[in-house]
Amino acid sequence: MALDDARQWLDKIRALPLTSPVRIMNVCGGHERSISMAGLRSALPDMIDLIPGPGCPVCVCPEEDIYQAIQIGLNEPDSIVVAFGDMLRVPVNVSSKSVRSLEQAKAAGADIRPIASPSEAVRIAKSEPGKTVVFFVAGFETTCAPVAGMLAEGIPDNLLLLMSGRLTWPAVAMLLDYETPSFDALIAPGHVSTVMGPEEWQFVVDRHGFPAAIAGFTPDSLLAAIYSVLRQKLDGRIFLDNCYQQVVKPHGNPTARRLIESTLTIVDAPWRGIGIIPASGLELRADYAQHNARLRFPVHAENARKNAGAMPPGCDCARVVLGRIKPVDCKLYGVSCTPRSPVGPCMVSDEGACRIWWSSGIRTRSAEHEETTCT
Amino acid sequence: MALDDARQWLDKIRALPLTSPVRIMNVCGGHERSISMAGLRSALPDMIDLIPGPGCPVCVCPEEDIYQAIQIGLNEPDSIVVAFGDMLRVPVNVSSKSVRSLEQAKAAGADIRPIASPSEAVRIAKSEPGKTVVFFVAGFETTCAPVAGMLAEGIPDNLLLLMSGRLTWPAVAMLLDYETPSFDALIAPGHVSTVMGPEEWQFVVDRHGFPAAIAGFTPDSLLAAIYSVLRQKLDGRIFLDNCYQQVVKPHGNPTARRLIESTLTIVDAPWRGIGIIPASGLELRADYAQHNARLRFPVHAENARKNAGAMPPGCDCARVVLGRIKPVDCKLYGVSCTPRSPVGPCMVSDEGACRIWWSSGIRTRSAEHEETTCT
Amino acid sequence: MITEHSFSDTYITLAHGNGGRFMRELIEHLFAKYLDNAWLDTRADAAAMPFDESDFELMITTDGFTVDPLEFPGGNIGSLAIHGTVNDLAVAGATPRYLSLNAFIEEGLEIAVLDRLIRSMAEACRECGVDIVAGDTKVLRRGQGGGVYFAVTGVGQRNRSINLGIDKIQTGDCILLSGTAGDHGCAVLLAREQFGLSGTLKSDAASVFPVTRALLDLPGLRFMRDPTRGGIATVAHEMASAVAGTVKLVETAIPINEQVKTVAEILGYDPYYLACEGRVMAVVGAGDAEEALKRMRGAGCSEAAIIGEVQDGRTQVILETALGGERILEELEDDPLPRIC
Amino acid sequence: MITEHSFSDTYITLAHGNGGRFMRELIEHLFAKYLDNAWLDTRADAAAMPFDESDFELMITTDGFTVDPLEFPGGNIGSLAIHGTVNDLAVAGATPRYLSLNAFIEEGLEIAVLDRLIRSMAEACRECGVDIVAGDTKVLRRGQGGGVYFAVTGVGQRNRSINLGIDKIQTGDCILLSGTAGDHGCAVLLAREQFGLSGTLKSDAASVFPVTRALLDLPGLRFMRDPTRGGIATVAHEMASAVAGTVKLVETAIPINEQVKTVAEILGYDPYYLACEGRVMAVVGAGDAEEALKRMRGAGCSEAAIIGEVQDGRTQVILETALGGERILEELEDDPLPRIC
Amino acid sequence: MCLAIPMQIASINGSRAVCSIKGIEREVSLFLLQDEPIGIGDYVLIHVGYAIQKISAEEARSTWELLDQMLTEDAQHA
Amino acid sequence: MCLAIPMQIASINGSRAVCSIKGIEREVSLFLLQDEPIGIGDYVLIHVGYAIQKISAEEARSTWELLDQMLTEDAQHA
Ligand code: SF4
Ligand code: SF4
Ligand SMILES: [Mg+2]
Ligand SMILES: [Mg+2]
Ligand SMILES: [Mg+2]
Ligand SMILES: [Mg+2]
Ligand SMILES: [Mg+2]
Ligand SMILES: [Mg+2]
Ligand SMILES: [Mg+2]
Ligand SMILES: [Mg+2]
Ligand SMILES: [Mg+2]
Ligand SMILES: [Mg+2]
CATH class of the missing domain: 3.90.650.10 (PurM-like C-terminal domain)
Structure with a gap:
C-alpha cells in the first residue's frame, strides 16, 4: 500500500516539468539510509540531486569525545562503557598501531558494550553495582529525549554519562548563512520534528526563502516531501510542508521538550570537521554533575596528542558534511578511505555520506560521476 | 645412594629381635605419604604397626572455617579466595545439593585459586587492586612460618587472611594424656622440628617415657627413625633421637620462631572431629586486625546451619585422627566413604589416613586386615 | 602463487569469525597460506578426495559451532551442529555417512543442559541417518564463552558422476x-x-x-x-x-x-x-x-x-x-x- | 544394556575433562548413552568402519586441544593438535591420511601468535605426511579461555589384516x-x-x-x-x-x-x-x-x-x-x- | 539518524509497556508520553526503546494534495 | 604435612633467590633465613616457596649408630 503510494509519488515527480537541476539536502542519516535502501537516487529523474547534509550524529561526534570514551574503557578500573552500536567503529586520530575505536578497545580488553536503549544502560548499572558504567551518548534531539527521560526517572549512582548531544537546526542555519548554500531545498528531519515540533524549521522558509518539507522514513513519505519541495520551487510558492503528519504534531512532544529542558542544557559545541557551532550542544545540567563523566574522570587526552579533534590529514568530511562537496570529490574516497579502512567518520557509520555513496556502488569520480562536484 | 641406605636400614630393622607388636605413630601427613609412596608398610616386618596420627592440617581444619571460606568466595563481591591446593576438595557439612567444597564454589562461579606459596597470594593481591584477596591458611608450624614471613615483609591492603594455623605438639600431648595411648612410640615431624627445634618433643620422652625420633621424609630417614624407636624400646634406653640432622638444628630456625611470635598469637582452637585443644591454634595478632578476614566479614555460617563444625553422621575421623581406631574400623570406610565421594576429611587429603589406606589397597576389614582393630 | 598479505589488525576481533571479509582474508592469508595442499579448498563446503577405486568419492567437511544462547526456538547447539555438518555435505552433493564430534565444555555448565543438547544431537543424527563415530571432550576454564562449543567433522560419499561447483x-x-x-x-x-x-x-x-x-x-x-x-x-x-x-x-x-x-x-x-x-x-x-x-x-x-x-x-x-x-x-x-x- | 546413571555433581567441573574417571563416566553415561551405534567405541583411539570393498578400513579419530600456555618448549598447540591426532591413528595401527581442523579463537588473540601456531601445524602435517582437507574457524567472545582451541579429526586407513585391541x-x-x-x-x-x-x-x-x-x-x-x-x-x-x-x-x-x-x-x-x-x-x-x-x-x-x-x-x-x-x-x-x- | 518504528501497545505496567508489531514484542518506556492519554491498542513511535509520539492514522501526504484539491474545487466552483 | 624439598641457591636478589635442583629452578624467599650467613651454592630446604633452613651435609643417621660405635670401642678398649 505504502509501496503503491510510493509509486504514485514517483510518477508525480517524473511528471514534473523540471528544466534545471535541483539540489535537495536532507539532514537526517535515516533519510539518507532510506533513500539508499529504496534505491531512490537511481529511481528519480537525473535532474534531481539528493545531497546528504550534517545529519549523522556519529559522523559529527567530536573526535575528542570518542577518544575520551576509549580511554575511560581502557584505563579506568572496573569501568564499563556502553554506547549505541553505531559509535563502536568510529576511528580517532591516533596511529594505526594504537587503539583507534571503541571496538578495538574491546578487543584490547576494555569492557565495551553496545546497547539499543538508555534502559539497558540503567539495567547494566543496576546489575553491576561494583562497576562504574559510563553511557557515551551521541545523538540528536530524538535520542536526547529518551536520555532526558531516563535521567528524570532516576538513575543509579554508578551510572555516568558522557554527553555528546547535538541540536540539528543550528547546523542547517549555519549552512544557510553561507554566501552560497550548497543546496536549493531542504528535507527536514522527521523524528527530530516529532520531538521538537515542525515550528523549528519555519526559519528556513521565513528567513531564507528555501523550500522545505518534513519527511518520514518510508519511501512514500520521502517522495511526498521531494515532490513538495520541487513543486514549491516550480510554482514559486514556498512554505514548510509536513509530509509526516502521522507523528509530527504541532509543538512536537511537549513532555519530551520539558524533560530535555529540565535535565540538559544548551552549550556551544564542536562538530567533527566543522568546528564549534554556537548553542548546538546538549550537556548535562549542573544538578547532574555527579553523573557527568567529563567531570568525574580526568581528561584522558594528553595535551601532547597530535591532531586531537582535527580531521585526519586529507579527509574532506567537513566539506562533505556541509554539503559543499560530494563524497567522490574527496581525494581519499575509494583510495585510502573505504568502509573496510575508513579514514574519516563519514565512511564509518551506515549514515555517513561517504559510506552511503560507497554502498550505492559509486566507486570513483571519473567513472559514473564526472558531474558530481557541486561547489 | 639414599636407596642403598634405606635397604641397609630395612635389613637392620628386620634383624631386630621383635617379639611383640609395636605401634609407632607418626604425626605428619608427609611421613604417612612417604611411607605409603615407598610401600614401607608392606616392606616392614608384620610386627610393626605404623599408625597415622593427627598429622594432616587439611583433615583437622575446622569445618566452620572451610564453610566460611566458601561463603566468602560465593557471596562477597569482588573477592578472590586463594588457598593451598590441598584445601580445595575438603567437604563441609551441607546437603549434597549445596556447594560442598571450595572447588565446587569455583564451578559455581566463585573466584577460587589454588596457590603454592604465600608469595603468590601477595602477587595476586597486587595485580588485582580492585579485588579483595582472602588467603585461607590451613597449616602447621612449618607453613605458618612462611605466612609470618609474608606478614612481616608487609602485605597489600587488599590482602586478608583467614587463619587456621595449628600447633602439632599440643595434639600429641593430649593423646599421651589419655589413659590408654593408642601407640607405643612416636616418629616426630621433621619439618615442624626444622622450624621449631627438636626441643618441643622432649616432653614425650621426659614426661611420658615414650620412645621418640625425629624423621625426615626419605625412606632412609624414616627407616632410621623407626629403627631408633624400636631399639629404644628393645634396649629400654628412651631418648629423643634426631634422624634428620641435615635440617633439624637445635632451637630450629630462630628467625622463623621470632616472626611467628611477632605476627601470630596462640589461641585455643578446634580440631575437626577432636574438639578444642587449648593453646593449639595460631591466629593473627591484633595489630593485623585490618587483614583478618574473620573480623572483616560477617560470619557466614547461619546459626540455623545444622551440624556446623560437627563430623558427618557415622564418620569416625575423630578416632582415626587420634589413632584410636584404624581407617578400616570406620563403618563407612569403603562403603559410603571413598576418595571418589569422601564423607570425612580423612578421606579427602592425600595426607588423610583413610585416603592413604585406601590408596595402599586396603579395601575391607574382613579381607586383609582382620587384626586391625587396635583399641 | 601465494601473495603476502599484511593484516590491518594486530588482534583478532569478532569480525574475524563472522563469515565476512575479515574472516575470509584470515583463512586465505593465514590458514590456507600454511596449510595449502591439493585437496584443501577453503571455499568449498566439503572436500573431495581420492580414497578407493569404487564409484564414490570420500567427502569430508568440518564446522565449529558456537551459539548464544545454547538453546533457541527451533533447535539448540546440539541439533544445529549435526544439521550444519550434514548440510555442508548435502549441498556438496554428497550423502552424509559418519561424523566426529569434539565438545569443548565450559566449567560450570549445568549437566542437565548438556544432557538436552546431546539428546537433540542424537535425534538429529537419527533423522539425518548419520552416526558419530569418533569424539572427544575438553572442559574449559570458566570464561564468558557461553557454555559449550562443538566441532563436528562429517564424512560422506559422493557419486563420481556428480559435477557441481x-x-x-x-x-x-x-x-x-x-x-x-x-x-x-x-x-x-x-x-x-x-x-x-x-x-x-x-x-x-x-x-x-x-x-x-x-x-x-x-x-x-x-x-x-x-x-x-x-x-x-x-x-x-x-x-x-x-x-x-x-x-x-x-x-x-x-x-x-x-x-x-x-x-x-x-x-x-x-x-x-x-x-x-x-x-x-x-x-x-x-x-x-x-x-x-x-x-x-x-x-x-x-x-x-x-x-x-x-x-x-x-x-x-x-x-x-x-x-x-x-x-x-x-x-x-x-x-x-x-x-x- | 544401558543402565541409568545419576551424576553426583550438578555442574561440570574441570574434573569432567581431565581424562580420569569423572570424564569417563560423563562420556559413558551421557555422550555414549545418546550417541551409541555400531561403530562408536568410546574406549578406542580411532573408529574403524566399513567403507569400501578394498583391503583397507577407513579409520576416523578426533581430538580437541586446549593448552595453557599456547606455546611451550618442544611445541605449541598447533603442532600438538596434529601430533595428537596422528598418534591416535598410529596407535590404532592405521596410516594417517587426511585431517579436518576446527579452530575456536578467542577475541583478542594476537595474530602473530596464531601465525606461529598454524605454521607449526603445517610443519607437523608435512612431517607426518598428512593433509588438512577441511576446516572451520569460530571466534569466541573474550573469556579466560586461553586464546585458541583446536579440534582435529583424522582419517586414516588400516589394513584389514591388522588385529589390535x-x-x-x-x-x-x-x-x-x-x-x-x-x-x-x-x-x-x-x-x-x-x-x-x-x-x-x-x-x-x-x-x-x-x-x-x-x-x-x-x-x-x-x-x-x-x-x-x-x-x-x-x-x-x-x-x-x-x-x-x-x-x-x-x-x-x-x-x-x-x-x-x-x-x-x-x-x-x-x-x-x-x-x-x-x-x-x-x-x-x-x-x-x-x-x-x-x-x-x-x-x-x-x-x-x-x-x-x-x-x-x-x-x-x-x-x-x-x-x-x-x-x-x-x-x-x-x-x-x-x-x- | 533517529531510527524509529511504529508499534502497537499490548500491555501497560506503570511507565513500561510491551509493544508489538507483526509478532515481535519489545519492552518500551512510555515515560515521554506521560501527559498523553494512551492505552492498549494505541500505536506509538519507538526510538531507542522509548515511545516518542502517538501515531495517528494519516497517510503520507503533502499539503500540495490539499492545495491541488482546493484549486480543483475552486476551478469547479468558478 | 609440610612438603619440603632441598634446593641449591643459584642467585640472590635481596630477600628473593632463585634456587635450583636437577635443572628445575624456583623463585623462593630467603626472608626466614635473614639472620643466617647464606650464599650462592648453599643448599636450603624449601617449603611453600620459602627457605626454612640451611641444609648441612649429614646423612640420615640415628644416635644408635654413634652409641653402637662407642660401645664397640669401649668393648675393644676393655
Ligand atoms: S572519503 Fe573518507 S576521508 Fe574523504 S571525506 Fe569521506 S570519510 Fe573523509
Ligand atoms: S572412612 Fe570416611 S567417614 Fe570413616 S573415618 Fe575415614 S574419612 Fe571418616
Ligand atoms: Mg564445513
Ligand atoms: Mg557450514
Ligand atoms: Mg556451508
Ligand atoms: Mg581424545
Ligand atoms: Mg581421539
Ligand atoms: Mg588423543
Ligand atoms: Mg590416544
Ligand atoms: Mg564452516
Ligand atoms: Mg541522521
Ligand atoms: Mg602432616
Whole structure:
C-alpha cells in the first residue's frame, strides 16, 4: 500500500516539468539510509540531486569525545562503557598501531558494550553495582529525549554519562548563512520534528526563502516531501510542508521538550570537521554533575596528542558534511578511505555520506560521476 | 645412594629381635605419604604397626572455617579466595545439593585459586587492586612460618587472611594424656622440628617415657627413625633421637620462631572431629586486625546451619585422627566413604589416613586386615 | 602463487569469525597460506578426495559451532551442529555417512543442559541417518564463552558422476532459495532477550539433504550452498566472485518472514546478512529453474523461490529494490551492531 | 544394556575433562548413552568402519586441544593438535591420511601468535605426511579461555589384516613404554610460570607413527595407546579393566626425566599421571617383548623400556616401589593441585 | 539518524509497556508520553526503546494534495 | 604435612633467590633465613616457596649408630 503510494509519488515527480537541476539536502542519516535502501537516487529523474547534509550524529561526534570514551574503557578500573552500536567503529586520530575505536578497545580488553536503549544502560548499572558504567551518548534531539527521560526517572549512582548531544537546526542555519548554500531545498528531519515540533524549521522558509518539507522514513513519505519541495520551487510558492503528519504534531512532544529542558542544557559545541557551532550542544545540567563523566574522570587526552579533534590529514568530511562537496570529490574516497579502512567518520557509520555513496556502488569520480562536484 | 641406605636400614630393622607388636605413630601427613609412596608398610616386618596420627592440617581444619571460606568466595563481591591446593576438595557439612567444597564454589562461579606459596597470594593481591584477596591458611608450624614471613615483609591492603594455623605438639600431648595411648612410640615431624627445634618433643620422652625420633621424609630417614624407636624400646634406653640432622638444628630456625611470635598469637582452637585443644591454634595478632578476614566479614555460617563444625553422621575421623581406631574400623570406610565421594576429611587429603589406606589397597576389614582393630 | 598479505589488525576481533571479509582474508592469508595442499579448498563446503577405486568419492567437511544462547526456538547447539555438518555435505552433493564430534565444555555448565543438547544431537543424527563415530571432550576454564562449543567433522560419499561447483556457474543462471531468509539468525537474536525484544519466530535449522537429493540429478544444477554465517548476501558475493560477474537479487522475490523484517527494522540490521541453517541457495541454468523450483517445493519447501540471476557486469551483488531502484549489497564487513540511526 | 546413571555433581567441573574417571563416566553415561551405534567405541583411539570393498578400513579419530600456555618448549598447540591426532591413528595401527581442523579463537588473540601456531601445524602435517582437507574457524567472545582451541579429526586407513585391541591383552603380557613419562605435562606446567618454577624440560610431543609402524607386524603385538591426558597410570587402568586383572608397573623400570621427578616432588604430584604426547604404551606377548623393545629403540626411542606386566588378580594397578614395597596407583580422580603436605 | 518504528501497545505496567508489531514484542518506556492519554491498542513511535509520539492514522501526504484539491474545487466552483 | 624439598641457591636478589635442583629452578624467599650467613651454592630446604633452613651435609643417621660405635670401642678398649 505504502509501496503503491510510493509509486504514485514517483510518477508525480517524473511528471514534473523540471528544466534545471535541483539540489535537495536532507539532514537526517535515516533519510539518507532510506533513500539508499529504496534505491531512490537511481529511481528519480537525473535532474534531481539528493545531497546528504550534517545529519549523522556519529559522523559529527567530536573526535575528542570518542577518544575520551576509549580511554575511560581502557584505563579506568572496573569501568564499563556502553554506547549505541553505531559509535563502536568510529576511528580517532591516533596511529594505526594504537587503539583507534571503541571496538578495538574491546578487543584490547576494555569492557565495551553496545546497547539499543538508555534502559539497558540503567539495567547494566543496576546489575553491576561494583562497576562504574559510563553511557557515551551521541545523538540528536530524538535520542536526547529518551536520555532526558531516563535521567528524570532516576538513575543509579554508578551510572555516568558522557554527553555528546547535538541540536540539528543550528547546523542547517549555519549552512544557510553561507554566501552560497550548497543546496536549493531542504528535507527536514522527521523524528527530530516529532520531538521538537515542525515550528523549528519555519526559519528556513521565513528567513531564507528555501523550500522545505518534513519527511518520514518510508519511501512514500520521502517522495511526498521531494515532490513538495520541487513543486514549491516550480510554482514559486514556498512554505514548510509536513509530509509526516502521522507523528509530527504541532509543538512536537511537549513532555519530551520539558524533560530535555529540565535535565540538559544548551552549550556551544564542536562538530567533527566543522568546528564549534554556537548553542548546538546538549550537556548535562549542573544538578547532574555527579553523573557527568567529563567531570568525574580526568581528561584522558594528553595535551601532547597530535591532531586531537582535527580531521585526519586529507579527509574532506567537513566539506562533505556541509554539503559543499560530494563524497567522490574527496581525494581519499575509494583510495585510502573505504568502509573496510575508513579514514574519516563519514565512511564509518551506515549514515555517513561517504559510506552511503560507497554502498550505492559509486566507486570513483571519473567513472559514473564526472558531474558530481557541486561547489 | 639414599636407596642403598634405606635397604641397609630395612635389613637392620628386620634383624631386630621383635617379639611383640609395636605401634609407632607418626604425626605428619608427609611421613604417612612417604611411607605409603615407598610401600614401607608392606616392606616392614608384620610386627610393626605404623599408625597415622593427627598429622594432616587439611583433615583437622575446622569445618566452620572451610564453610566460611566458601561463603566468602560465593557471596562477597569482588573477592578472590586463594588457598593451598590441598584445601580445595575438603567437604563441609551441607546437603549434597549445596556447594560442598571450595572447588565446587569455583564451578559455581566463585573466584577460587589454588596457590603454592604465600608469595603468590601477595602477587595476586597486587595485580588485582580492585579485588579483595582472602588467603585461607590451613597449616602447621612449618607453613605458618612462611605466612609470618609474608606478614612481616608487609602485605597489600587488599590482602586478608583467614587463619587456621595449628600447633602439632599440643595434639600429641593430649593423646599421651589419655589413659590408654593408642601407640607405643612416636616418629616426630621433621619439618615442624626444622622450624621449631627438636626441643618441643622432649616432653614425650621426659614426661611420658615414650620412645621418640625425629624423621625426615626419605625412606632412609624414616627407616632410621623407626629403627631408633624400636631399639629404644628393645634396649629400654628412651631418648629423643634426631634422624634428620641435615635440617633439624637445635632451637630450629630462630628467625622463623621470632616472626611467628611477632605476627601470630596462640589461641585455643578446634580440631575437626577432636574438639578444642587449648593453646593449639595460631591466629593473627591484633595489630593485623585490618587483614583478618574473620573480623572483616560477617560470619557466614547461619546459626540455623545444622551440624556446623560437627563430623558427618557415622564418620569416625575423630578416632582415626587420634589413632584410636584404624581407617578400616570406620563403618563407612569403603562403603559410603571413598576418595571418589569422601564423607570425612580423612578421606579427602592425600595426607588423610583413610585416603592413604585406601590408596595402599586396603579395601575391607574382613579381607586383609582382620587384626586391625587396635583399641 | 601465494601473495603476502599484511593484516590491518594486530588482534583478532569478532569480525574475524563472522563469515565476512575479515574472516575470509584470515583463512586465505593465514590458514590456507600454511596449510595449502591439493585437496584443501577453503571455499568449498566439503572436500573431495581420492580414497578407493569404487564409484564414490570420500567427502569430508568440518564446522565449529558456537551459539548464544545454547538453546533457541527451533533447535539448540546440539541439533544445529549435526544439521550444519550434514548440510555442508548435502549441498556438496554428497550423502552424509559418519561424523566426529569434539565438545569443548565450559566449567560450570549445568549437566542437565548438556544432557538436552546431546539428546537433540542424537535425534538429529537419527533423522539425518548419520552416526558419530569418533569424539572427544575438553572442559574449559570458566570464561564468558557461553557454555559449550562443538566441532563436528562429517564424512560422506559422493557419486563420481556428480559435477557441481561454484566455478560451474554461468551468466544467465537463476538463483533459488529454498525458504525464508534469516530465520535462524533472527531467532537466535530474539532468544538472547537482549534489547528487550521477543517473538515467536523459530530457527529454520534442519537438514537440507532431502532438498539437495531432490535437485541432484537435474542436469542444469550448477552449485548449491547453505547460506549460514553471513546469510544469502554473503553467498551471493561468493557466487559473484566465482563468475566475475554481477549477482542480481530481487527484493520482492526473496521470501522473508515478517518477524525477521521487523526485527531488522528495529535494530537497523539487514536481513540478507542474517544466517539460515536449513536453507539451500541453488544456482541452476535458466532452462531448469522452474523444474528446480518444483522439486524444491516437492521436497517440502513451500516458500522456495527464484530470487535472482547471474548477469554479466562488474563483480558485485545488486539488490533490485521494490521501487525498481538498485542497491549494492556490500560484502559483510563486520558483525551487525544495533543502531539508533 | 544401558543402565541409568545419576551424576553426583550438578555442574561440570574441570574434573569432567581431565581424562580420569569423572570424564569417563560423563562420556559413558551421557555422550555414549545418546550417541551409541555400531561403530562408536568410546574406549578406542580411532573408529574403524566399513567403507569400501578394498583391503583397507577407513579409520576416523578426533581430538580437541586446549593448552595453557599456547606455546611451550618442544611445541605449541598447533603442532600438538596434529601430533595428537596422528598418534591416535598410529596407535590404532592405521596410516594417517587426511585431517579436518576446527579452530575456536578467542577475541583478542594476537595474530602473530596464531601465525606461529598454524605454521607449526603445517610443519607437523608435512612431517607426518598428512593433509588438512577441511576446516572451520569460530571466534569466541573474550573469556579466560586461553586464546585458541583446536579440534582435529583424522582419517586414516588400516589394513584389514591388522588385529589390535585392548581386548586382546592377556595375562603374562609385557608392557612397554617408548620413552620417558610425563615430559609433556611437566613442560606445559613449567611453561605456565606458575608457582615460580622454571626448567629446561621439553615436551615430548611428536608423531609416534614411526614407532607404531615398526611394531605393527610383530605377531605378539596386542595393543598400543598414547598415554596422553591422565598419563601412563590412566592407560594402565584401562588395560587392567579390559583384562579384569592386575597391571603391575615397576617403579625402577619406568624412565622418568629428572626434572619431571623434581617438579612432581615440589608440587606433590605423581608423575605417572602426567601426560605424554609422543610416547607409545604397547602390550606385547612376553615372548616378543625383547624384540618389541629392540624395534622401539631402532625407531629412535633410546629410552624405551619394559615397564611392567599383566598379571592375574584383582582389577588394579600396582606400582612395585624401589624398596620392593607395593603401592596402588588409583584411578585419577581429579586434576592435580599443588600441595603443601 | 533517529531510527524509529511504529508499534502497537499490548500491555501497560506503570511507565513500561510491551509493544508489538507483526509478532515481535519489545519492552518500551512510555515515560515521554506521560501527559498523553494512551492505552492498549494505541500505536506509538519507538526510538531507542522509548515511545516518542502517538501515531495517528494519516497517510503520507503533502499539503500540495490539499492545495491541488482546493484549486480543483475552486476551478469547479468558478 | 609440610612438603619440603632441598634446593641449591643459584642467585640472590635481596630477600628473593632463585634456587635450583636437577635443572628445575624456583623463585623462593630467603626472608626466614635473614639472620643466617647464606650464599650462592648453599643448599636450603624449601617449603611453600620459602627457605626454612640451611641444609648441612649429614646423612640420615640415628644416635644408635654413634652409641653402637662407642660401645664397640669401649668393648675393644676393655
Ligand atoms: S572519503 Fe573518507 S576521508 Fe574523504 S571525506 Fe569521506 S570519510 Fe573523509
Ligand atoms: S572412612 Fe570416611 S567417614 Fe570413616 S573415618 Fe575415614 S574419612 Fe571418616
Ligand atoms: Mg564445513
Ligand atoms: Mg557450514
Ligand atoms: Mg556451508
Ligand atoms: Mg581424545
Ligand atoms: Mg581421539
Ligand atoms: Mg588423543
Ligand atoms: Mg590416544
Ligand atoms: Mg564452516
Ligand atoms: Mg541522521
Ligand atoms: Mg602432616
